[in-house]
Amino acid sequence: MSALRPLPRWADIALLPLLNLLLAFAVSGLVVLMIGQNPLLAMWAIVTGSFGNGFNIGYTLYYATNFVFTGLAVAVAAHASLFNIGGNGQAYIAGLGVAIVCLALDQTHWLLVAPLAMIAAAVFGGFWAFIPGYLQAKRGSHVVITTIMFNFIAAAIMVYMLNRVFKPANVMGPESRTFAPGGRLPKLGEFVPFLQHTPVNLSIFVAILALIAIYILIWHTKFGYALRALGHNPTASRYAGMSNSRIIMIVMAMSGALAGMVALNEVMGVQNRLVLDFVAEAGFVGIAVALMGRNHPIGIALAALLFGALYQGGNELQYVIQGLDRNMVVIIQALVILFTGAMEGLFRPGLQFTFMLLSPEQKAEAVARETASSES
Amino acid sequence: MSTGEDTNAQRPDTAAASPPASQWAIELEKINKRFGEVHANKDIDLKVERGTIHGIVGENGAGKSTLMSILYGFYTADSGTIKVDGQERRITDSRHALALGIGMVHQHFMLVDNFTVLENVVLGVEDSAFIAPSLKRARGELDRIEHEYNLEVDPDAVIEDISVGQQQRVEILKALYRGAQTLILDEPTGVLTPNEAADLFRVLETLREQGKTIILITHKLREIMAITDNVSVMRQGEMVRTLKTSETNPEELAELMVGRRVLLRVDKAQAQPGKTLLEVKNLVVADDLGVVRVKDVSFSVRAGEIVGIAGVSGNGQSELLEAVSGMRDQRSGTVVMNGRELELKGDDGAARARLAGLAHVPEDRQRMGLVTNFQEWENAILGYQDRPEFGAGMFLDIQAAQREAEARIAQFDIRPASFRLKTANFSGGNQQKIVLAREMERNPDVLVVGQPTRGVDIGAIEFIHNEIIRMRDAGKAILLVSVELDEIRSLADRILVMFDGRIVGEADPATASEGELGLMMAGVTNGDAAGTEARP
Numbered sequence: 001m002s003a004l005r006p007l008p009r010w011a012d013i014a015l016l017p018l019l020n021l022l023l024a025f026a027v028s029g030l031v032v033l034m035i036g037q038n039p040l041l042a043m044w045a046i047v048t049g050s051f052g053n054g055f056n057i058g059y060t061l062y063y064a065t066n067f068v069f070t071g072l073a074v075a076v077a078a079h080a081s082l083f084n085i086g087g088n089g090q091a092y093i094a095g096l097g098v099a100i101v102c103l104a105l106d107q108t109h110w111l112l113v114a115p116l117a118m119i120a121a122a123v124f125g126g127f128w129a130f131i132p133g134y135l136q137a138k139r140g141s142h143v144v145i146t147t148i149m150f151n152f153i154a155a156a157i158m159v160y161m162l163n164r165v166f167k168p169a170n171v172m173g174p175e176s177r178t179f180a181p182g183g184r185l186p187k188l189g190e191f192v193p194f195l196q197h198t199p200v201n202l203s204i205f206v207a208i209l210a211l212i213a214i215y216i217l218i219w220h221t222k223f224g225y226a227l228r229a230l231g232h233n234p235t236a237s238r239y240a241g242m243s244n245s246r247i248i249m250i251v252m253a254m255s256g257a258l259a260g261m262v263a264l265n266e267v268m269g270v271q272n273r274l275v276l277d278f279v280a281e282a283g284f285v286g287i288a289v290a291l292m293g294r295n296h297p298i299g300i301a302l303a304a305l306l307f308g309a310l311y312q313g314g315n316e317l318q319y320v321i322q323g324l325d326r327n328m329v330v331i332i333q334a335l336v337i338l339f340t341g342a343m344e345g346l347f348r349p350g351l352q353f354t355f356m357l358l359s360p361e362q363k364a365e366a367v368a369r370e371t372a373s374s375e376s
Numbered sequence: 377m378s379t380g381e382d383t384n385a386q387r388p389d390t391a392a393a394s395p396p397a398s399q400w401a402i403e404l405e406k407i408n409k410r411f412g413e414v415h416a417n418k419d420i421d422l423k424v425e426r427g428t429i430h431g432i433v434g435e436n437g438a439g440k441s442t443l444m445s446i447l448y449g450f451y452t453a454d455s456g457t458i459k460v461d462g463q464e465r466r467i468t469d470s471r472h473a474l475a476l477g478i479g480m481v482h483q484h485f486m487l488v489d490n491f492t493v494l495e496n497v498v499l500g501v502e503d504s505a506f507i508a509p510s511l512k513r514a515r516g517e518l519d520r521i522e523h524e525y526n527l528e529v530d531p532d533a534v535i536e537d538i539s540v541g542q543q544q545r546v547e548i549l550k551a552l553y554r555g556a557q558t559l560i561l562d563e564p565t566g567v568l569t570p571n572e573a574a575d576l577f578r579v580l581e582t583l584r585e586q587g588k589t590i591i592l593i594t595h596k597l598r599e600i601m602a603i604t605d606n607v608s609v610m611r612q613g614e615m616v617r618t619l620k621t622s623e624t625n626p627e628e629l630a631e632l633m634v635g636r637r638v639l640l641r642v643d644k645a646q647a648q649p650g651k652t653l654l655e656v657k658n659l660v661v662a663d664d665l666g667v668v669r670v671k672d673v674s675f676s677v678r679a680g681e682i683v684g685i686a687g688v689s690g691n692g693q694s695e696l697l698e699a700v701s702g703m704r705d706q707r708s709g710t711v712v713m714n715g716r717e718l719e720l721k722g723d724d725g726a727a728r729a730r731l732a733g734l735a736h737v738p739e740d741r742q743r744m745g746l747v748t749n750f751q752e753w754e755n756a757i758l759g760y761q762d763r764p765e766f767g768a769g770m771f772l773d774i775q776a777a778q779r780e781a782e783a784r785i786a787q788f789d790i791r792p793a794s795f796r797l798k799t800a801n802f803s804g805g806n807q808q809k810i811v812l813a814r815e816m817e818r819n820p821d822v823l824v825v826g827q828p829t830r831g832v833d834i835g836a837i838e839f840i841h842n843e844i845i846r847m848r849d850a851g852k853a854i855l856l857v858s859v860e861l862d863e864i865r866s867l868a869d870r871i872l873v874m875f876d877g878r879i880v881g882e883a884d885p886a887t888a889s890e891g892e893l894g895l896m897m898a899g900v901t902n903g904d905a906a907g908t909e910a911r912p
Contacts, residue, residue, distance in 0.1 A: 221770050225754070225761050232749040239703055239736070239744045240759040241727025 007352055017292065017340055019347045024339040028332040037321055049316025050309035056316065058189060058198025064308030065200065066262045068207040070286025071304050072214050073258035075295035079218055080251045081231035086132065086147025087259040087283025089154030090125040094260030096161060097124030098267040099176055099274035106183025113183050117268050118206065125260020126253040128154060133252025137245035143252065159276070166274055176274040185269040201269035206261060211297040227251055259283060291341035307333070398462030401426040401558050401589040402447065407456035409442055416442040418613045429580060429590045431600040434610035435633055435833040436804055440593050444560050448480045449473040479551025480560040485543050487535045493546050494518060494531040497553050521552050526582045541572035548579065558589040565599060569688045570861060570894035577603050597626040609633055634835045644845045647869040650679035653853035654822045659709035661699040668707070669695040671877035677822070677853040682844065684868025685857045688897050692877035693857045694739055697826045700855070701736035702729035713822060730759055735815035739826030739857070745811040748800035755799050756781035756814055784813035805836035812840060816847060823847055826857045841867060861893060875899040
């Protein structure tokens with residue numbers, strides 16, 4: 001009945017997600033309790049497992065790097081009101097490009113290979129998203145459907161390529177040969193001993209640059225202006241003379257290129273060869289990261305770090321507590337996604353009410369209203 | 377004005393026939409309603425006399441709709457009392473309101489398009505689990521109501537096949553069938569031709585003769601003067617005054633609505649047409665479903681003149697506007713500006729039209745002309761974002777755009793004067809000013825304007841009309857599309873009437889009578905219209 005007023009900006013951006021996160025953890029705690037374990041102990045295991053020492057931090061950052069790329073990929077498309085669920089497939093296909101460059105040039109120096117591999121990742125990943133973009137812009141096929149389908153096509157292509165093209169004759173598993181040192185991105189641990197021998201590598205700087213570049217693109221360029229106009233109101237963007245179909249194709253290609261950077265991190269940075277399923281589920285985690293980060297680079301950076309920590313902490317969990325393993329972390333992730341993404345507005349009315357009662361003049365107003373309506 | 381003394385005289389009799397609980401059908405006392413910060417209704421008192429037509433006028437946001445929603449049970453008042461037939465009532469929902477004999481005809485009809493008239497009338501009040509017996513009973517009852525109130529509609533016609541005016545009758549029949557004694561009509565003439573509106577008024581007069589009470593919400597002062605017995609004026613959530621219609625005039629009502637003197641007539645000098653700037657030749661345009669809505673339309677607009685396109689909404693005007701401004705691909709035909717043919721096909725056609733010097737104030741500012749989620753300054757450059765003054769190369773010069781926005785805000789007196797405010801939070805009139813300022817101040821050769829004052833307050837209407845005249849006098853060619861016949865008549869130098877996708881006639885606003893235009897809008901061509909002009 002009583003009309004609520006909108007929350008102050010800081011509460012909307014910081015307090016609300018924090019409350020959602022706490023609720024997700026609280027419910028996770030209940031699940032742990034049901035299994036018969038100590039939730040506080042489990043929580044502590046995850047925290048120390050992700051940030052406890054240099055080794056754990058290195059792994060957390062490595063996972064976060066992937067999630068920044070896929071989170072940005074989803075966010076860029078989301079600003080144009082396109083839902084790119086195909087991050088997985090785009091990253092997977094981008095691995096093809098990275099592997100071709102690395103295999104061809106790994107006798108040279110990584111400083112030469114890295115930029116070329118990056119371009120190859122962007123081109124291959126971008127191409128894999130451009131096709132759904134084209135189909136959406138010119139043929140009206142919804143990208144949600146086509147990008148999902150393209151994940152499956154990508155998986156089939158990669159199995160074929162690995163088995164029939166990239167697998168050296170004397171190797172059993174479906175994987176390419178290992179790149180020579182000239183085809184490997186240096187690990188951060190080589191420069192920062194604190195991080196020890198962990199997979200986090202130079203592509204984390206690419207991720208940071210991508211965060212900044214996307215911020216500038218979306219809010220400080222004419223193209224960003226056009227893609228936001230399209231995202232909010234496609235009729236108005238057409239009225240403004242923007243070519244909606246062109247924007248859709250470019251945005252999708254950009255989104256795919258960002259997702260493709262996962263291949264730079266994984267193939268050139270970590271595995272140093274092309275392997276089956278190297279993307280894991282980074283593309284899908286990217287959806288949750290973008291959702292939780294509200295499609296803003298700062299939010300995406302924080303959300304990627306959180307999910308990186310959950311991944312790494314979850315891996316450590318099984319060594320600390322008997323009976324809890326990675327599956328527990330999957331549950332926690334699901335709850336985090338549920339409460340910060342799908343049920344993001346759960347606390348909003350309550351919080352608005354609290355804020356209203358905390359401000360004295362509004363409280364007086366509310367009381368006056370209550371009494372007035374009870375008198376009538 | 378047609379409310380004769382004789383009908384007034386017979387009203388007490390009607391009241392006496394059905395035992396009167398009270399002289400007042402509806403009494404509202406000290407109604408208050410707040411939405412957060414907004415005090416939508418402040419201590420509203422309203423008494424509606426039984427058996428009268430009571431008009432309620434006020435600008436957008438004056439609180440008319442809120443008040444009627446409270447009466448009809450959509451909202452509950454924060455405080456205040458409602459009396460129906462002298463008895464205090466708490467109206468909790470619209471079903472309850474109907475049970476108390478209050479019916480409402482909404483601006484947008486609530487009919488099921490592929491049902492028949494009879495099925496629509498019965499919908500929701502079927503009296504048995506099987507539909508056939510309900511329909512049978514309803515048919516007899518409906519027949520009686522139709523005869524009693526002179527409201528003929530074929531009960532077996534399907535809604536989508538009948539005219540808008542007929543659909544409105546079905547809405548009225550629905551309310552009467554449910555036993556409404558008091559009818560609320562919200563902007564009922566917005567979608568009607570002048571002749572259909574005249575028919576509606578005859579129906580309303582019949583209803584009044586039969587003792588029904590009618591509350592008419594409208595922003596057209598002419599309608600208030602023509603049909604109501606009493607009129608209440610609302611302004612900024614308050615009831616300013618209730619007057620006898622016979623004792624007031626449009627100027628006084630407008631002043632009460634706005635709070636200051638308002639010029640209702642547009643002052644303009646004789647047009648000084650120059651060379652032809654815009655030429656539309658054999659244009660054919662289809663809508664999104666592929667239905668041809670503009671059928672071989674040709675006309676031209678000269679510098680320094682306003683060509684108005686009149687017509688009932690939905691006769692192809694929207695598609696015509698969109699095609700000429702490059703928002704919609706034409707099937708065939710050409711648009712020539714300044715002697716050069718415009719290449720409008722492709723989804724960036726609007727950019728090419730703008731570059732050639734065509735500015736477009738779209739019909740629906742929220743759906744087309746603005747991105748309402750943007751801050752005001754972002755909308756101040758919409759369509760012009762690629763111009764070099766808003767940043768060289770790929771970057772957007774935010775400061776330049778904000779300076780532009782600030783200048784336009786000052787020039788057009790846009791309120792609140794804050795370019796960082798989200799555009800959705802501006803009122804309709806101020807949103808329209810944002811669009812007008814953007815489109816007019818870039819010195820275009822041709823200005824294409826659709827529904828410039830739809831949903832805009834009287835005070836802002838005056839301003840917008842004057843700006844359009846100023847553009848004309850500066851030698852621009854202006855194409856004006858409006859469903860408000862009054863607006864077309866007072867602004868345009870030449871009127872083209874559109875019906876079913878074709879230009880069916882041209883008229884001189886100085887000499888053409890409303891009846892003549894009305895007939896053309898209904899599809900009766902020029903020659904026929906001249907013959908039947910003498911018709912009452």
